[in-house]
Amino acid sequence: MHAAARLDLIPLWFTPFFSTGGVSVPKRAAILRKLAPYRVRPDLPLVFQLIGHEARSLSATAAGFGEHGVHGINLNFACPSKTVTASGNGAYLLRSPETLFELTRAVVEAVPEGVSVSVKLRAGWDSPDRIAENIRAVCDAGADWIVFHYRTAAEAYCPVDASERVRRIARAVEVAGHVPVFGNGDIVSYADADELVQSTGCAGVAVGRGFLSDPWLVRRILSCDANPASEAEKAAFLRLLMAGTDSTKRGRNWFLECVKMTYGAESAEFRDARGSDWTALRARWS
Numbered sequence: 096m097h098a099a100a101r102l103d104l105i106p107l108w109f110t111p112f113f114s115t116g117g118v119s120v121p122k123r124a125a126i127l128r129k130l131a132p133y134r135v136r137p138d139l140p141l142v143f144q145l146i147g148h149e150a151r152s153l154s155a156t157a158a159g160f161g162e163h164g165v166h167g168i169n170l171n172f173a174c175p176s177k178t179v180t181a182s183g184n185g186a187y188l189l190r191s192p193e194t195l196f197e198l199t200r201a202v203v204e205a206v207p208e209g210v211s212v213s214v215k216l217r218a219g220w221d222s223p224d225r226i227a228e229n230i231r232a233v234c235d236a237g238a239d240w241i242v243f244h245y246r247t248a249a250e251a252y253c254p255v256d257a258s259e260r261v262r263r264i265a266r267a268v269e270v271a272g273h274v275p276v277f278g279n280g281d282i283v284s285y286a287d288a289d290e291l292v293q294s295t296g297c298a299g300v301a302v303g304r305g306f307l308s309d310p311w312l313v314r315r316i317l318s319c320d321a322n323p324a325s326e327a328e329k330a331a332f333l334r335l336l337m338a339g340t341d342s343t344k345r346g347r348n349w350f351l352e353c354v355k356m357t358y359g360a361e362s363a364e365f366r367d368a369r370g371s372d373w374t375a376l377r378a379r380w381s
């Protein structure tokens with residue numbers, strides 16, 4: 096993300112989730128430490144994502160981040176990971192529209208004026224039957240916008256029929272009314288994004304894994320560019336990543352992951368990188 100921000104490939108920061116545990120609230124120093132990495136591009140709007148299920152700590156944490164320059168708070172009601180849902184967080188909360196309302200409302204009331212509150216939802220816990228109820232709950236609570244991943248938590252990352260995907264997102268858009276819904280799931284090209292917007296009426300799209308394999312994806316979508324990343328773009332990105340990579344084993348493994356995501360696990364570039372020592376890797380990508 097930092098390399099992408101430096102290359103101007105993202106229009107805003109959208110952070111990974113930060114857990115608000117129990118009733119404790121992070122102190123000012125901890126908040127500043129969390130925000131420090133985003134100072135590399137302070138001009139980009141920063142949406143900070145929180146995950147939790149306790150209204151008091153969630154709202155106090157949101158207020159704390161809001162007071163330190165965050166432009167928006169996003170509440171994660173979507174993560175299907177068993178570790179997350181076992182503690183009653185993330186997608187587990189999709190079982191109760193009342194709780195979605197309560198948590199969203201508490202955060203809307205707590206953040207300073209001008210800080211947006213958005214939510215990340217999946218289509219449901221184990222069935223998509225509650226899309227309307229859940230969307231209504233967060234809209235009634237005052238959510239400013241919604242990122243909607245079309246799968247249920249139970250579906251994890253399994254394939255879902257294309258017409259069902261459209262049906263679910265279109266339903267979310269319909270119920271949300273004036274609240275913008277950004278469709279999410281399996282967008283890897285401008286064509287995917289365009290088709291999703293045309294078929295569902297969603298306000299825009301959010302991308303996850305597609306961005307990792309093509310860091311130019313967001314810029315491509317914003318400029319309606321249907322071309323895949325060029326070899327020069329890929330190499331420029333990896334050179335920038337290499338400049339910020341240290342020579343520890345962890346650094347090397349991380350860089351190898353980046354080469355794999357950029358070119359694919361079966362590519363000659365990845366095979367070559369995996370077989371190279373650090374000096375050779377550096378020489379190739381500096």
Ligand SMILES: Cc1cc2nc3c(=O)[nH]c(=O)nc-3n(C[C@H](O)[C@H](O)[C@H](O)COP(=O)(O)O)c2cc1C
Pocket residue numbers: 110111112144171173215244279280281282301302303304305
């Ligand atoms: C390893 C991994 C970590 C993720 N972490 C987050 C997260 O912290 N917050 C979030 O809202 N979504 C997270 N997601 C979900 C993605 O944002 C996205 O909703 C999901 O992958 C579907 O979209 P995609 O097909 O474009 O990836 C994560 C997904 C993966 C695979």
